[in-house]
Amino acid sequence: MDPYKVLGVSPSASDEEIKTAYRTLAKKYHPDRYRGHELEDLANEKIKQINEAYSIIQKDRASGGYSGGTDNGYGSSSYSGSSYSGSTRFADIRSAIQMGDLTRADSMLDEVAGRNAEWHYLKGVVLLRKGWYDGARQHFATANSMEPGNPEYANAYNTLNRGAAGYGQAFYGNQAGGGDDMCNCCSSLLCVDCCCQCC
Amino acid sequence: MLTQPQRDIIIAPCLFGRERNMFGYVQPFKPELKVKELEVYKGYYCGLCKAIKERYTNTARFMLNYDCAVLSLLLSSMSDETPNADMEKCIVSPFKNKTVIRSREAEYAAAVNIMLGYGKIGDAAQDDRKLWARMLGVYYKRVSRRAVSDCPSLAEEFSKRMNNLHYLEQSKSADIDAVSSEFGGILGAVFSYAPYGFIDDSAKKALWHMGYNLGRWIYIADAVNDIIKDEKTHSYNVFLQRKHDDAASLKSIVREEAAFNLNYSLSESCKAYELLEIKRDKPLLDNIMYMGLAKKTGDILKGEADGSV
Numbered sequence: 001m002d003p004y005k006v007l008g009v010s011p012s013a014s015d016e017e018i019k020t021a022y023r024t025l026a027k028k029y030h031p032d033r034y035r036g037h038e039l040e041d042l043a044n045e046k047i048k049q050i051n052e053a054y055s056i057i058q059k060d061r062a063s064g065g066y067s068g069g070t071d072n073g074y075g076s077s078s079y080s081g082s083s084y085s086g087s088t089r090f091a092d093i094r095s096a097i098q099m100g101d102l103t104r105a106d107s108m109l110d111e112v113a114g115r116n117a118e119w120h121y122l123k124g125v126v127l128l129r130k131g132w133y134d135g136a137r138q139h140f141a142t143a144n145s146m147e148p149g150n151p152e153y154a155n156a157y158n159t160l161n162r163g164a165a166g167y168g169q170a171f172y173g174n175q176a177g178g179g180d181d182m183c184n185c186c187s188s189l190l191c192v193d194c195c196c197q198c199c
Numbered sequence: 200m201l202t203q204p205q206r207d208i209i210i211a212p213c214l215f216g217r218e219r220n221m222f223g224y225v226q227p228f229k230p231e232l233k234v235k236e237l238e239v240y241k242g243y244y245c246g247l248c249k250a251i252k253e254r255y256t257n258t259a260r261f262m263l264n265y266d267c268a269v270l271s272l273l274l275s276s277m278s279d280e281t282p283n284a285d286m287e288k289c290i291v292s293p294f295k296n297k298t299v300i301r302s303r304e305a306e307y308a309a310a311v312n313i314m315l316g317y318g319k320i321g322d323a324a325q326d327d328r329k330l331w332a333r334m335l336g337v338y339y340k341r342v343s344r345r346a347v348s349d350c351p352s353l354a355e356e357f358s359k360r361m362n363n364l365h366y367l368e369q370s371k372s373a374d375i376d377a378v379s380s381e382f383g384g385i386l387g388a389v390f391s392y393a394p395y396g397f398i399d400d401s402a403k404k405a406l407w408h409m410g411y412n413l414g415r416w417i418y419i420a421d422a423v424n425d426i427i428k429d430e431k432t433h434s435y436n437v438f439l440q441r442k443h444d445d446a447a448s449l450k451s452i453v454r455e456e457a458a459f460n461l462n463y464s465l466s467e468s469c470k471a472y473e474l475l476e477i478k479r480d481k482p483l484l485d486n487i488m489y490m491g492l493a494k495k496t497g498d499i500l501k502g503e504a505d506g507s508v
Contacts, residue, residue, distance in 0.1 A: 028473060038439045041410055042401050129382065129410055132376035133463045135458070164462035166491065167469065 003053035015061065022054045038129065043167055093122050117147035124156060136160065213350040221382075221421045222315075225413065227483065228490035236483040239362040242300035243275070244268040244283055249289070249299055250309040255342045264315030269487060270389065271308035277305060297432075306395050310349045314357060315389075317343035326439045334335040373440035375460060386414030393482050405474040412468035416461055416492070423457045424499050426450050454500055461496045468492075
């Protein structure tokens with residue numbers, strides 16, 4: 001493994017550049033971003049690689065006066081499961097989800113008679129894992145409105161919406177120099193496009 | 200600047216007429232591309248065209264589409280072998296040399312291109328009025344059989360999912376997740392079934408996820424884009440399955456929901472893409488994933504997607 005390649009920097013990069021590259025990557029593959037995700041294990045593998053690369057570089061450059069050992073701030077912390085307070089039935093469903101057995105979790109959910117906030121939340125989790133985002137969002141919204149104060153449900157709903165909003169912003173934000181207005185941004189893009197055609 | 204690829208792509212919509220044509224959504228955002236990156240992109244497009252000609256037939260090249268060129272580019276960028284770039288002339292550019300990038304991965308992309316293109320014809324041929332489609336279907340049967348025998352497991356998954364989708368559309372499903380996940384499954388298979396040694400199990404998993412979400416996005420993008428047209432022609436559209444006065448007002452109602460579904464699918468596709476080991480042409484792929492698709496999404500939501508990027 002070439003640690004510099006892993007971090008995407010040249011071997012002549014300054015310590016500061018390496019730190020920035022490491023931070024950017026660590027943020028990109030942060031366990032929080034992939035928690036409970038189908039690709040969680042791959043992301044954890046990646047973050048391990050990045051941590052390793054960073055610590056190798058730091059060791060190599062130790063003579064340069066680095067203080068304080070290796071920074072293993074971003075570990076592949078294992079998901080400890082959420083704190084549930086519901087009935088044992090829901091606890092079983094939660095553990096089925098945890099083990100990745102979505103079909104079983106889904107059929108157990110279908111058998112439940114009373115559809116409370118937790119039911120909608122869990123249904124949303126199953127749909128999300130299955131890649132059915134629209135349904136997931138609807139169920140999270142229902143769970144949220146049935147039990148407004150619950151941080152777990154609110155968090156699930158907000159995370160989902162943030163995920164969607166984050167995608168568009170990455171691009172439009174870059175282009176418009178911080179302006180949030182999409183129209184503005186596109187018209188300036190059009191101008192850029194015109195300029196390209198001219199020369 | 201874009202003479203050659205564009206001439207090819209014009210043929211396809213004409214042939215497909217008013218049928219749903221889910222090709223051409225995945226493209227780079229050109230104003231942000233470097234000249235060399237654009238050259239590479241066009242090179243892969245030409246390489247795919249040549250691969251179709253060599254393995255299938257010369258005339259099957261009319262099915263050529265940009266999305267499969269991106270597939271070829273993506274898979275090649277993961278390979279250890281650097282593909283060959285040559286300067287060649289061809290039928291649409293008989294005088295000027297064009298960059299043609301030939302890679303092993305173009306062969307798989309060619310098979311996918313034929314299969315998706317033929318599936319399109321088969322779709323149209325089920326409608327009795329579409330005589331041209333039935334004639335084309337007969338003519339290209341042999342070509343498509345070859346593509347099927349080249350990638351049998353993909354073909355199986357493809358026809359299974361297409362049948363499911365057809366059934367859902369016939370029964371006028373109003374479930375965005377159900378319909379879009381069938382198409383997502385097709386692209387998931389397309390991305391992850393590529394028969395190359397450099398794609399290990401974890402890369403396969405990430406590719407499936409990337410393809411699935413991209414497929415979902417394409418299906419929903421196409422549905423949003425076609426709401427008004429589909430209402431006029433009384434065609435199926437998942438969004439038209441809800442109560443509405445007219446398509447334009449429905450479009451503004453579903454905009455928020457569509458925006459969520461489109462953006463979330465893309466953010467998931469990017470999450471998977473970021474886990475792939477891209478060995479070359481990363482800026483070009485990044486452009487497609489973060490800018491080209493975002494631009495298209497913005498255009499579709501605003502209702503002005505038909506002008507190409």
